Amino acid sequence: MEESFREKTDSIREVFLYLKRFQGKSFVIKIDHPLTEAPVFPSLIRDLAELRNLGINILIVAGARERIDEVLTRYNIENTMQGAVRISSPDAMPFIKMAAFDVANRIMTVLTANEIRAVIGNWVRARTLGVVGGVDFMNTGKVERILTEQLEELINDGVVPIFPCIGWSSSGEPYNVSSNELASLLARSVNADKLFFVTKRHLECPSRMTVDEVDAFMKGAEGKDHELIDLLTNARETCSRGVKRVHIVDGNLDGVILQEVFSNLGVGTMVYANQYEQIRKVRLEEIPVVLRIMEPWVQAGHLLRRTHSELLGEAESIYVYEVDGSLHGAVRFHPFNARQAEIAGLAVDERYVELGIGRELVQFLMENARANGYRELFVLTTQAFDWFRQLGFRQADILSLPEQKRQSYDPERSSRIMLLTL
Numbered sequence: 001m002e003e004s005f006r007e008k009t010d011s012i013r014e015v016f017l018y019l020k021r022f023q024g025k026s027f028v029i030k031i032d033h034p035l036t037e038a039p040v041f042p043s044l045i046r047d048l049a050e051l052r053n054l055g056i057n058i059l060i061v062a063g064a065r066e067r068i069d070e071v072l073t074r075y076n077i078e079n080t081m082q083g084a085v086r087i088s089s090p091d092a093m094p095f096i097k098m099a100a101f102d103v104a105n106r107i108m109t110v111l112t113a114n115e116i117r118a119v120i121g122n123w124v125r126a127r128t129l130g131v132v133g134g135v136d137f138m139n140t141g142k143v144e145r146i147l148t149e150q151l152e153e154l155i156n157d158g159v160v161p162i163f164p165c166i167g168w169s170s171s172g173e174p175y176n177v178s179s180n181e182l183a184s185l186l187a188r189s190v191n192a193d194k195l196f197f198v199t200k201r202h203l204e205c206p207s208r209m210t211v212d213e214v215d216a217f218m219k220g221a222e223g224k225d226h227e228l229i230d231l232l233t234n235a236r237e238t239c240s241r242g243v244k245r246v247h248i249v250d251g252n253l254d255g256v257i258l259q260e261v262f263s264n265l266g267v268g269t270m271v272y273a274n275q276y277e278q279i280r281k282v283r284l285e286e287i288p289v290v291l292r293i294m295e296p297w298v299q300a301g302h303l304l305r306r307t308h309s310e311l312l313g314e315a316e317s318i319y320v321y322e323v324d325g326s327l328h329g330a331v332r333f334h335p336f337n338a339r340q341a342e343i344a345g346l347a348v349d350e351r352y353v354e355l356g357i358g359r360e361l362v363q364f365l366m367e368n369a370r371a372n373g374y375r376e377l378f379v380l381t382t383q384a385f386d387w388f389r390q391l392g393f394r395q396a397d398i399l400s401l402p403e404q405k406r407q408s409y410d411p412e413r414s415s416r417i418m419l420l421t422l
């Protein structure tokens with residue numbers, strides 16, 4: 001009872017933190033058309049409306065691929081694909097526009113029901129894909145730029161702009177553009193904090209990937225899901241050009257956006273730019289949070305208890321793993337001499353274990369140590385020796401420790417000594 005009371009309090013506090021962090025920031029949300037017919041759609045839009053009410057700028061891109069297929073079939077219009085790209089003939093364009101605006105309209109209707117002002121607009125400049133390899137793509141276009149000057153005022157006014165997957169040339173010629181590409185360029189153009197691809201189905205993919213990991217994942221892409229590859233290609237491009245995070249989430253999960261924004265529990269796939277961007281030195285006022293993260297592990301005997309003043313004295317050596325203003329893990333790095341350094345007090349918040357945070361913290365220290373000329377890293381652990389083994393550490397005896405550490409080694413605790421040669 002007491003535990004769940006504390007957990008709830010912690011969760012509420014965490015929401016405050018995230019709110020402070022995101023107010024005034026922009027999220028671009030691309031929604032696949034089939035979701036507009038799913039039972040979860042009204043709550044998905046209500047969640048976006050609430051985020052808008054809380055001061056987060058919401059911009060929505062309406063994905064219409066399946067709706068365009070439906071409309072073209074219904075009106076007996078030729079629907080030719082070149083790989084995954086549609087060839088949009090001038091005859092088909094009125095129907096493509098109808099389908100694209102229909103999806104945007106559905107989104108606007110539910111936003112209106114939630115008392116949010118929304119506008120569907122023509123803020124996308126596009127040009128034809130042209131003739132590629134002898135194939136004329138006609139009115140299938142490429143997004144050239146987003147007319148952000150016109151958007152700014154609307155956003156500051158609390159309006160939600162909705163983007164159909166149509167762009168126009170400067171002379172007014174309409175083009176059918178990829179909504180994933182559009183969402184990516186939009187996120188970059190408005191300096192969005194996050195881009196969400198809200199998908200119509202679950203896509204099998206690791207829960208966190210850096211841009212480099214996306215590259216490696218896509219190297220063996222043959223036979224992989226086309227939809228996923230297209231999303232990852234756009235996610236990669238978005239992150240390499242300055243947007244911090246792209247989330248690919250299954251829109252059928254009720255509350256999926258709130259979960260990603262307010263807990264970051266890894267419900268979908270998060271793509272981010274720099275592997276270690278989330279790791280930094282602790283701030284003094286965060287020491288109580290570090291102690292809170294350590295506490296369950298201390299109680300379970302995995303870590304030694306440390307006091308607030310002890311950690312305060314060692315603050316220079318403490319690194320934390322931060323996600324959107326909230327700490328998910330901490331570790332200390334103690335150099336002993338020019339060759340040897342210790343990893344100590346590694347703790348990942350119980351709610352965020354098995355997301356790769358522990359591994360990232362240790363790899364960060366390994367790279368730092370290597371770059372600073374250290375030759376050996378060691379750690380004393382009672383429970384996590386197998387885990388350190390996976391990272392290349394091997395068991396060593398007390399003689400391998402620096403003299404000063406040997407003297408403070410507690411034989412009663414019998415921690416195992418794990419050592420890594422850098």
Ligand SMILES: CC(C)(COP(=O)(O)OP(=O)(O)OC[C@H]1O[C@@H](n2cnc3c(N)ncnc32)[C@H](O)[C@@H]1OP(=O)(O)O)[C@@H](O)C(=O)NCCC(=O)NCCS
Pocket residue numbers: 297302303343344345346347348349352353354355356357358359360379380381382383384385386387
């Ligand atoms: C050990 C610890 C840091 C791992 O952090 P984490 O972020 O959950 O770990 P990662 O996500 O990088 O790795 C998860 C993998 O390690 C495995 N794992 C987790 N704890 C393990 C342990 N004690 N022994 C062996 N394997 C372990 C998981 O099963 C998972 O395996 P999988 O990838 O095959 O699914 C975390 O459990 C922790 O804070 N432990 C308590 C403190 C501690 O022992 N610190 C070390 C001494 S300083």
